[in-house]
Amino acid sequence: MKHFTSVNDIDDPMALVKEAIAQKNSKEIAQIGKNKTIGLLFFNLSLRTRMSTQKAAQNLGMEVMILNVNNDGWALEFEEGAVMNGKTVEHIKDAAAVMGLYCDILAIRCFPNLENKEEDYADNIIHQFIQYAKVPVVSLESATRHPLQSLADMITIQEHKIKEKPKVVLTWAPHIKPIPQVVANSFAEWTLASGYDLTITHPEGYELSEEFTKGATIETNQQKALQDADFVYVKNWSSYTDYGKVLPITEDWMLTNKKLEVTNSAKVMHCLPVRRNVELSDEVLDNENSLILQQAENRVYAAQTVLKKILETNF
Amino acid sequence: MKHFTSVNDIDDPMALVKEAIAQKNSKEIAQIGKNKTIGLLFFNLSLRTRMSTQKAAQNLGMEVMILNVNNDGWALEFEEGAVMNGKTVEHIKDAAAVMGLYCDILAIRCFPNLENKEEDYADNIIHQFIQYAKVPVVSLESATRHPLQSLADMITIQEHKIKEKPKVVLTWAPHIKPIPQVVANSFAEWTLASGYDLTITHPEGYELSEEFTKGATIETNQQKALQDADFVYVKNWSSYTDYGKVLPITEDWMLTNKKLEVTNSAKVMHCLPVRRNVELSDEVLDNENSLILQQAENRVYAAQTVLKKILETNF
Amino acid sequence: MKHFTSVNDIDDPMALVKEAIAQKNSKEIAQIGKNKTIGLLFFNLSLRTRMSTQKAAQNLGMEVMILNVNNDGWALEFEEGAVMNGKTVEHIKDAAAVMGLYCDILAIRCFPNLENKEEDYADNIIHQFIQYAKVPVVSLESATRHPLQSLADMITIQEHKIKEKPKVVLTWAPHIKPIPQVVANSFAEWTLASGYDLTITHPEGYELSEEFTKGATIETNQQKALQDADFVYVKNWSSYTDYGKVLPITEDWMLTNKKLEVTNSAKVMHCLPVRRNVELSDEVLDNENSLILQQAENRVYAAQTVLKKILETNF
Numbered sequence: 001m002k003h004f005t006s007v008n009d010i011d012d013p014m015a016l017v018k019e020a021i022a023q024k025n026s027k028e029i030a031q032i033g034k035n036k037t038i039g040l041l042f043f044n045l046s047l048r049t050r051m052s053t054q055k056a057a058q059n060l061g062m063e064v065m066i067l068n069v070n071n072d073g074w075a076l077e078f079e080e081g082a083v084m085n086g087k088t089v090e091h092i093k094d095a096a097a098v099m100g101l102y103c104d105i106l107a108i109r110c111f112p113n114l115e116n117k118e119e120d121y122a123d124n125i126i127h128q129f130i131q132y133a134k135v136p137v138v139s140l141e142s143a144t145r146h147p148l149q150s151l152a153d154m155i156t157i158q159e160h161k162i163k164e165k166p167k168v169v170l171t172w173a174p175h176i177k178p179i180p181q182v183v184a185n186s187f188a189e190w191t192l193a194s195g196y197d198l199t200i201t202h203p204e205g206y207e208l209s210e211e212f213t214k215g216a217t218i219e220t221n222q223q224k225a226l227q228d229a230d231f232v233y234v235k236n237w238s239s240y241t242d243y244g245k246v247l248p249i250t251e252d253w254m255l256t257n258k259k260l261e262v263t264n265s266a267k268v269m270h271c272l273p274v275r276r277n278v279e280l281s282d283e284v285l286d287n288e289n290s291l292i293l294q295q296a297e298n299r300v301y302a303a304q305t306v307l308k309k310i311l312e313t314n315f
Numbered sequence: 316m317k318h319f320t321s322v323n324d325i326d327d328p329m330a331l332v333k334e335a336i337a338q339k340n341s342k343e344i345a346q347i348g349k350n351k352t353i354g355l356l357f358f359n360l361s362l363r364t365r366m367s368t369q370k371a372a373q374n375l376g377m378e379v380m381i382l383n384v385n386n387d388g389w390a391l392e393f394e395e396g397a398v399m400n401g402k403t404v405e406h407i408k409d410a411a412a413v414m415g416l417y418c419d420i421l422a423i424r425c426f427p428n429l430e431n432k433e434e435d436y437a438d439n440i441i442h443q444f445i446q447y448a449k450v451p452v453v454s455l456e457s458a459t460r461h462p463l464q465s466l467a468d469m470i471t472i473q474e475h476k477i478k479e480k481p482k483v484v485l486t487w488a489p490h491i492k493p494i495p496q497v498v499a500n501s502f503a504e505w506t507l508a509s510g511y512d513l514t515i516t517h518p519e520g521y522e523l524s525e526e527f528t529k530g531a532t533i534e535t536n537q538q539k540a541l542q543d544a545d546f547v548y549v550k551n552w553s554s555y556t557d558y559g560k561v562l563p564i565t566e567d568w569m570l571t572n573k574k575l576e577v578t579n580s581a582k583v584m585h586c587l588p589v590r591r592n593v594e595l596s597d598e599v600l601d602n603e604n605s606l607i608l609q610q611a612e613n614r615v616y617a618a619q620t621v622l623k624k625i626l627e628t629n630f
Numbered sequence: 631m632k633h634f635t636s637v638n639d640i641d642d643p644m645a646l647v648k649e650a651i652a653q654k655n656s657k658e659i660a661q662i663g664k665n666k667t668i669g670l671l672f673f674n675l676s677l678r679t680r681m682s683t684q685k686a687a688q689n690l691g692m693e694v695m696i697l698n699v700n701n702d703g704w705a706l707e708f709e710e711g712a713v714m715n716g717k718t719v720e721h722i723k724d725a726a727a728v729m730g731l732y733c734d735i736l737a738i739r740c741f742p743n744l745e746n747k748e749e750d751y752a753d754n755i756i757h758q759f760i761q762y763a764k765v766p767v768v769s770l771e772s773a774t775r776h777p778l779q780s781l782a783d784m785i786t787i788q789e790h791k792i793k794e795k796p797k798v799v800l801t802w803a804p805h806i807k808p809i810p811q812v813v814a815n816s817f818a819e820w821t822l823a824s825g826y827d828l829t830i831t832h833p834e835g836y837e838l839s840e841e842f843t844k845g846a847t848i849e850t851n852q853q854k855a856l857q858d859a860d861f862v863y864v865k866n867w868s869s870y871t872d873y874g875k876v877l878p879i880t881e882d883w884m885l886t887n888k889k890l891e892v893t894n895s896a897k898v899m900h901c902l903p904v905r906r907n908v909e910l911s912d913e914v915l916d917n918e919n920s921l922i923l924q925q926a927e928n929r930v931y932a933a934q935t936v937l938k939k940i941l942e943t944n945f
Binding site for chain 1: 352378387388392412413418
């Protein structure tokens with residue numbers, strides 16, 4: 001494995017999940033990262049991703065350099081051939097090349113802007129880093145995917161599933177602002193690659209890109225979708241077809257314990273941060289079936305396993 | 316000791332002071348913090364606290380993760396049961412729980428807002444971190460106290476006192492803005508717990524909460540209070556009774572060498588940052604009796620001793 | 631060597647360059663910085679300087695503490711004797727003294743404001759840090775010089791020169807904003823101290839301070855200056871005489887491959903960040919004769935050599 005930007009960078013997703021669980025349960029301190037440096041570059045806010053990746057790298061003995069690109073560094077230009085007589089001070093091709101000289105691995109968070117679908121789905125920032133930085137690049141959530149979150153989610157399902165092929169439901173949830181499709185895309189992709197039975201439920205108009213959902217059952221009736229679910233993953237996203245828009249919804253899509261009665265005592269998942277009582281009710285989040293903290297904890301082992309793999313393969 | 320938020324978390328304050336002095340004078344490098352991670356969370360600005368705590372943790376072999384909560388992470392909600400359809404993106408109960416999974420110790424700076432006395436003095440942020448994070452929590456200055464500063468102050472007094480029970484005067488000083496009562500509260504609490512003779516002097520209307528000053532002499536005549544003082548601690552605070560207000564004062568409360576003539580060649584202390592020639596004159600600050608840099612230096616050993624204690628007790 | 635703020639702090643610049651190249655080619659991990667702490671203080675943005683200095687310090691085994699002065703800490707006062715009843719919260723004399731207690735070395739970035747020539751060229755911030763912090767101070771670019779950049783540039787020239795005394799041309803380049811003279815000053819100073827043949831070319835009105843250029847040939851005809859050049863260093867700067875101004879220029883000063891034809895297949899250098907197609911054309915930057923990434927990479931070894939030297943001399 002050189003880069004880690006989607007499930008497609010992985011030969012055997014389930015093997016990676018099992019390796020992560022082995023690392024989590026091992027008390028051994030790895031020194032494979034000694035004298036290696038990772039750069040964590042944030043174009044956007046981060047709490048879990050920042051701390052869990054930093055912790056994972058330190059667990060491996062790596063040095064960590066963090067750059068909040070918009071606050072600490074220079075405004076970047078992304079357009080090839082641009083005449084840079086405006087606000088941007090440095091071209092990505094120079095900045096990425098330089099950072100690749102200083103870091104053995106670069107990890108990057110770069111959200112979509114939700115204004116231009118083609119631009120966002122080209123995922124240019126992360127691809128330009130791969131092109132110009134030369135070193136392995138890890139996505140800390142790009143414009144299309146959040147693979148470290150999805151790997152942590154797969155670890156969590158593996159730890160809690162009681163049947164080989166559980167029914168997993170990904171349900172849309174309400175939100176007050178336009179939110180990227182990233183987590184939903186990535187979760188669908190990884191769930192399907194793991195061979196699970198995936199149902200996606202959302203109001204009409206919230207269809208995700210088929211690139212990520214091929215093989216899933218799409219069901220716009222939430223209650224019907226929840227029937228016999230083993231895991232329910234809750235997440236808001238803005239419209240993909242009417243790109244970046246929050247469409248008016250009349251039904252109540254927030255998950256409650258009442259709605260969950262038809263499930264197979266489903267475990268409930270959310271990637272956090274969660275707007276309580278908007279996306280998901282307190283009663284569900286604080287219930288014993290909630291796995292939100294287990295997911296968050298597994299972020300460390302997801303990152304650690306990916307970084308270890310990259311270190312083993314490339315150095 | 317599990318948490319460190321006030322002198323009440325300590326069985327024997329003087330023993331802690333003596334341990335800190337021993338650590339300061341020891342050249343030994345402790346490795347007790349190896350493979351342990353501390354998270355430093357700042358809701359407010361910091362220079363001394365940030366650097367001295369980071370240095371202390373590194374002296375013990377710990378990994379340090381720093382989060383400027385307002386710039387790096389998500390806006391937090393503190394109200395139980397809130398319907399989060401406004402500006403806040405993540406509830407403290409989720410954020411604190413997650414950070415507790417990533418860090419072995421959490422250290423938090425959370426100033427009061429000086430608008431609502433009951434709210435500030437409930438010290439909710441630090442208590443919610445204790446409630447939800449599960450791991451030991453260290454105050455880097457909360458809404459009511461600044462115990463690491465006070466411990467550093469006690470170390471400094473211990474190093475410079477020439478009699479067993481010195482006379483310590485805490486004097487109010489002028490300022491142009493409303494400043495928390497935090498440092499004064501905490502200093503009073505620790506001085507009294509150390510068995511010193513404490514006089515607090517301030518203009519009328521600047522009485523501190525009796526919770527912190529019971530056992531101290533209160534004297535509104537500054538010159539009278541200074542008589543025979545061995546240590547003079549200078550600090551501004553806004554009114555506690557007329558909460559958060561700067562009351563009009565006609566007398567000149569800024570300390571000068573002239574005013575200090577009635578003292579017992581008193582050592583002068585201030586926690587810094589200090590507004591020179593407003594809170595305290597250059598002539599006093601730059602005099603040989605000034606201990607401001609000794610206090611700042613002792614911040615490292617205060618933090619180091621507290622972290623060592625927590626590591627010894629909890630891991 | 632105690633401080634590192636200009637070429638004048640160095641006895642033998644060429645020996646330092648050779649030592650840096652030796653360090654670069656050595657695979658040995660130095661532990662000379664173990665249990666030593668460097669503070670990196672940024673009054674201004676930074677990418678290369680931040681990351682390369684952090685990496686250099688970590689390569690030597692040092693602990694690194696980073697402070698973005700304007701975001702993380704208190705607003706600083708620089709005027710002696712100031713009555714601090716305005717926006718500044720802490721005097722440099724206190725802040726620097728305290729940071730000197732927490733750090734074994736301080737490294738500081740403090741740009742000029744380009745409003746007051748005398749003030750900028752007094753380089754007060756870095757000198758006050760030297761005065762008050764007591765510990766060795768390293769310039770990460772001050773109001774007058776950028777010596778770590780210049781040392782990296784000298785390393786790069788040493789690695790690529792094919793004659794003992796190459797012809798080096800420093801050419802002014804266009805920009806849309808007023809830019810400090812810092813890099814040009816420093817490059818001239820180091821090039822001359824290295825015994826190279828230096829020609830500086832710029833439009834009339836852009837003369838640099840003679841303090842830095844004594845011994846160089848000044849030539850306002852760019853094409854004439856480029857004749858037989860072995861190295862061409864491209865950099866914009868605002869006017870020194872009409873201080874901080876961008877003067878109207880009618881000629882085209884942006885370097886092209888065409889213009890370079892009269893050179894001795896000159897290597898092209900720039901310190902980055904570069905505004906592509908404004909300061910320097912894509913065709914030149916992406917040409918095989920461009921050394922911009924080599925310069926950036928050598929920033930690590932410049933910093934590492936300087937820090938090693940300071941550690942050897944002072945501890």
